Amino acid sequence: MGIRLFRSGVALAAILLAGSVFGASREENLSDPVVGEENATLADAPNVPPPIHRDHATKVIVHLEVRELEGRLADGVRYTFWTFGGHVPGKFIRIREGDEVEMHLDNHPDNKMPHNIDLHAVNGPGGGAAASLTAPGHSSVFSFKALNPGLYVYHCATAPVAMHIANGMYGLILIEPREGLPKVDHEYYLMQGDFYTQGANGEQGLQPFSMAKVIDEKPDYVVFNGSVGSTVGDKALTAKVGETVRLFVGDGGPNLVSSFHVIGQIFDTVWPEGNLSTPTHNVQTTMIPAGGAAIVQFQMSVPGTFIIVDHSIERAFNRGALAQLKVSGEENKLVYSGKTFDLVYQPEGAGIRVADQNVSGVPVAKTKAERIELGAGVFANNCQACHQANGEGVPDAFPPLAKSDYLNRDKIRAIKTVTGGLEAKLTVNGHEFNGVMPAWTLSDEDIANVLTYVYSQWGNSGQEVTLEEVKAYREKAK
Amino acid sequence: MRGAGAILLGALALAASLADCLAGEWKPEGMVVVPAGRYTPFVRVKAPNASNPDAAAPQRVEAFRLDVEPATNAEFLAFVTEHPEWRKSRIKTLFADPSYLRRWPSDLELAEAAARDTPATNVSWFAAEAYCKARGFRLPTTEQWEYALADAGRGQDAVRQRSFEWFARPNDTRLAAVGKGPVNGFGISDMTGLVWEWTLDFDAYATTAESRDPNGKDNAQFCGGAAAGVADLTDYPAFMRYSMRASLKANYTADNLGFRCAGDAP
Numbered sequence: 001m002g003i004r005l006f007r008s009g010v011a012l013a014a015i016l017l018a019g020s021v022f023g024a025s026r027e028e029n030l031s032d033p034v035v036g037e038e039n040a041t042l043a044d045a046p047n048v049p050p051p052i053h054r055d056h057a058t059k060v061i062v063h064l065e066v067r068e069l070e071g072r073l074a075d076g077v078r079y080t081f082w083t084f085g086g087h088v089p090g091k092f093i094r095i096r097e098g099d100e101v102e103m104h105l106d107n108h109p110d111n112k113m114p115h116n117i118d119l120h121a122v123n124g125p126g127g128g129a130a131a132s133l134t135a136p137g138h139s140s141v142f143s144f145k146a147l148n149p150g151l152y153v154y155h156c157a158t159a160p161v162a163m164h165i166a167n168g169m170y171g172l173i174l175i176e177p178r179e180g181l182p183k184v185d186h187e188y189y190l191m192q193g194d195f196y197t198q199g200a201n202g203e204q205g206l207q208p209f210s211m212a213k214v215i216d217e218k219p220d221y222v223v224f225n226g227s228v229g230s231t232v233g234d235k236a237l238t239a240k241v242g243e244t245v246r247l248f249v250g251d252g253g254p255n256l257v258s259s260f261h262v263i264g265q266i267f268d269t270v271w272p273e274g275n276l277s278t279p280t281h282n283v284q285t286t287m288i289p290a291g292g293a294a295i296v297q298f299q300m301s302v303p304g305t306f307i308i309v310d311h312s313i314e315r316a317f318n319r320g321a322l323a324q325l326k327v328s329g330e331e332n333k334l335v336y337s338g339k340t341f342d343l344v345y346q347p348e349g350a351g352i353r354v355a356d357q358n359v360s361g362v363p364v365a366k367t368k369a370e371r372i373e374l375g376a377g378v379f380a381n382n383c384q385a386c387h388q389a390n391g392e393g394v395p396d397a398f399p400p401l402a403k404s405d406y407l408n409r410d411k412i413r414a415i416k417t418v419t420g421g422l423e424a425k426l427t428v429n430g431h432e433f434n435g436v437m438p439a440w441t442l443s444d445e446d447i448a449n450v451l452t453y454v455y456s457q458w459g460n461s462g463q464e465v466t467l468e469e470v471k472a473y474r475e476k477a478k
Numbered sequence: 479m480r481g482a483g484a485i486l487l488g489a490l491a492l493a494a495s496l497a498d499c500l501a502g503e504w505k506p507e508g509m510v511v512v513p514a515g516r517y518t519p520f521v522r523v524k525a526p527n528a529s530n531p532d533a534a535a536p537q538r539v540e541a542f543r544l545d546v547e548p549a550t551n552a553e554f555l556a557f558v559t560e561h562p563e564w565r566k567s568r569i570k571t572l573f574a575d576p577s578y579l580r581r582w583p584s585d586l587e588l589a590e591a592a593a594r595d596t597p598a599t600n601v602s603w604f605a606a607e608a609y610c611k612a613r614g615f616r617l618p619t620t621e622q623w624e625y626a627l628a629d630a631g632r633g634q635d636a637v638r639q640r641s642f643e644w645f646a647r648p649n650d651t652r653l654a655a656v657g658k659g660p661v662n663g664f665g666i667s668d669m670t671g672l673v674w675e676w677t678l679d680f681d682a683y684a685t686t687a688e689s690r691d692p693n694g695k696d697n698a699q700f701c702g703g704a705a706a707g708v709a710d711l712t713d714y715p716a717f718m719r720y721s722m723r724a725s726l727k728a729n730y731t732a733d734n735l736g737f738r739c740a741g742d743a744p
C-alpha cells in the first residue's frame with residue numbers, strides 16, 4: 001500500500017480490513033435461517049442507515065411509498081419528480097445478507113402513474129418488477145431472500161422505463177455482509193442522475209420532461225441527489241482531518257455513465273460496481289455504470305473543500321454534476337504545501353516574442369464600441385466557460401453576470417475581482433455563492449475591454465471601464 | 479374478472495331495460511359518430527410472423543358512437559340516484575375497492591373536490607360499465623378509444639405535448655371541468671390532459687408488467703397469451719396509457735381515472 005500517513009487507529013483498521021473479501025456464499029445465505037422480524041430503517045440522501053449488528057438473518061419489512069411531487073431541479077427550475085419515498089434518490093435500504101425482505105410498494109392515491117420496482121439485488125423475473133406493477137392508490141407486496149452481498153441499484157421499470165427513471169425513480173440497497181463493513185467515521189449516500197427538460201438548461205419555471213432529449217441521450221441536467229446544488233454550501237458533506245469517509249455512490253441514469261471523482265482526494269479503496277469481493281486501492285476516478293453502484297472510501301489528510309464531480313467534466317461544469325465535501329482540521333504541509341511561491345515565469349526568448357507581438361500589433365481599442373467588440377473575444381476565451389455565453393452563470397456554482405447587482409454596484413471591485421481573483425462567500429441577485437474565481441493574467445487592455453463588454457450586455461449598467469482605471473487600480477493595489 | 483362480469487350482466491338486465499326512458503336525461507346529443515377508418519394500433523395483439531404478415535399493417539375500425547366528454551360527477555350522481563346499488567354505502571366490495579367515490583362526502587352528495595362539472599373518478603370498471611349500460615351503451619374498446627385519440631393522424635404532436643404537460647403537473651386536489659380542452663377532428667375532447675379512462679377490454683393488452691423489452695416474445699408477460707410489439711417505440715404517452723391499463727383490475731378506482739361511454743353507430 002506504499003507509504004501512508006495513518007492518523008487514527010480506526011482508519012488503519014478500516015484500510016487493512018478493506019483488503020479482505022466480505023460475505024458468504026449464495027448457498028450459505030439461502031440456508032441461513034430467518035429469525036424474527038423487523039421494520040427496515042430507511043434513510044434519505046445523503047444519509048445512510050446505521051450499520052447492522054445482528055448476528056442472524058431476519059425478516060425485514062420495507063415500505064417504499066411512491067410520491068409524484070413538484071420540486072426544485074435548479075434555481076428557478078421546477079420539475080415533477082417521481083420518487084421512492086418523497087426524494088431523489090429514493091430511500092437507502094440497508095439489510096443483511098440472508099435476510100428475507102418483504103417489499104411493499106405503496107403507490108400513493110394522489111399519484112397519476114402506475115409504478116413498479118426492479119431491485120438489482122433480487123434474483124427473479126424483473127428483479128421484482130413482474131410482481132409489483134401497481135396502480136395509484138394500491139400496494140404490491142413480494143418477498144425475496146438476500147443472497148448476494150453488495151451495493152445495488154433499484155429503480156422503477158414500468159413502461160416507458162426511461163421516463164420513470166429520468167423522473168428520479170432510483171435508489172440504492174446495500175446487502176451488508178454478515179461480518180459487517182469495516183467501521184468508518186462517516187458514511188454518505190450520493191446518486192447521480194440525468195434530467196431532460198423541454199426548456200434548455202436554466203430555463204425557468206415548471207419544466208415538463210422531454211421525450212426527444214431522453215431518446216437522444218442529451219440531458220439538460222446531470223446532478224447528484226436530485227438537484228443542482230443538492231450537496232453544496234450548507235448542505236455539503238462534512239468530515240474532519242484524519243477521519244475516514246465512505247461514499248455509497250449510485251448512478252440512476254437513465255442514460256449516462258459516471259466518471260466518479262473527488263477533486264484532490266485519492267480513493268484509498270474502491271469496491272467497483274458495489275462488489276464486495278474485489279476491493280482495489282489508490283484509485284483516482286471510478287467508472288459507475290448507469291444502473292450500477294460503487295463504494296469508495298478514503299481518509300482525509302488535509303482540510304479544505306473537496307469537489308465531487310462526474311469527471312466527464314462538461315457535466316460538472318455546465319450541467320450540475322457537482323457536490324462538496326468540506327473537511328475541517330489542521331493543515332499538514334507535508335501532505336500538501338499550498339502555494340509557496342508566486343513568481344513571474346520568463347522562458348528564454350520571451351522578450352523577443354513580446355517584441356514580435358508589438359510589431360504584429362495587438363489591437364488597442366480607441367472607442368467604447370471597439371472596447372466592447374474586443375472584450376467579447378476576451379470574454380469568450382476566459383469567462384464564458386463558467387459564467388456562460390448568456391451571462392447567466394450556473395446556479396449554485398458560478399454567479400450570474402447578467403443584471404448582476406454585485407457587478408453593477410462597484411466597478412473597482414469588478415477590476416479587483418478579475419485581477420486578483422475572489423475566494424469568499426458572496427450574494428449575487430439574492431443567491432449565495434461560495435466558490436473560487438482565479439486571478440486572471442490578462443493585460444490591462446484586455447481587462448478594460450472585457451469588463452466594458454460585460455457591463456454593456458444582458459441588462460447591465462452600460463458603463464465603460466477604461467485602461468486608465470485599470471492601471472490606476474493596479475498602481476493603488478501594489 | 480370475466481366471471482364477475484357475467485354475474486354483473488344479470489344484475490344489470492334491469493338497468494339496461496331502463497335505458498330508453500333515461501335516454502333523455504343523459505343527453506345522447508353528447509355523443510358523436512366516429513367514422514370508420516384505418517389506424518395502426520400502438521400495441522399489436524398478435525406479433526407479425528409468417529402466418530399473419532399483416533399484423534403490423536393498419537387495422538380497420540368500424541364506425542361507432544363516443545361521448546364527446548368524460549362522464550361528470552353530476553351525471554354519475556344522477557345514475558346512482560336511480561340505481562341505489564351503485565351508491566358508495568351499498569356497492570358490493572367485489573365491484574369496487576374502498577376508494578370508490580372517495581371524494582364524495584356521502585352517497586348523494588358532491589363536494590368541492592368532486593364538483594358537478596368535473597370528471598367522475600374513483601369509479602371502478604364495474605360501475606363505469608353499469609353506468610354506460612344504463613344509458614343503453616357500453617365502454618369503448620381500447621381499440622376504439624385509441625382510434626379516437628389518433629384522430630386520423632391530426633394534431634398528434636399536440637396530443638403528446640398535452641400528455642407530457644399533464645404528467646409534469648402534480649396532481650390537483652380538484653380536477654378541471656370537462657369540455658375545457660381542445661376538440662379534436664372527430665369532435666371529441668379531454669382524451670388527454672384531464673384523466674385516464676377505462677376501456678371495455680383494458681386488461682387485454684397487458685404489455686407492461688415488466689416491459690423493457692417491448693418487442694419481446696415472452697408470452698408470460700402478456701395477458702391473453704398474445705405476444706405483442708408496439709408500433710412506435712418513441713410514443714411514451716402511449717406506453718403510459720397501456721401501462722396504466724395493465725396496472726388495473728376491474729374493481730380498482732383512482733383519483734385520476736374516469737371514463738366515457740361508447741355505442742354502435744346508428
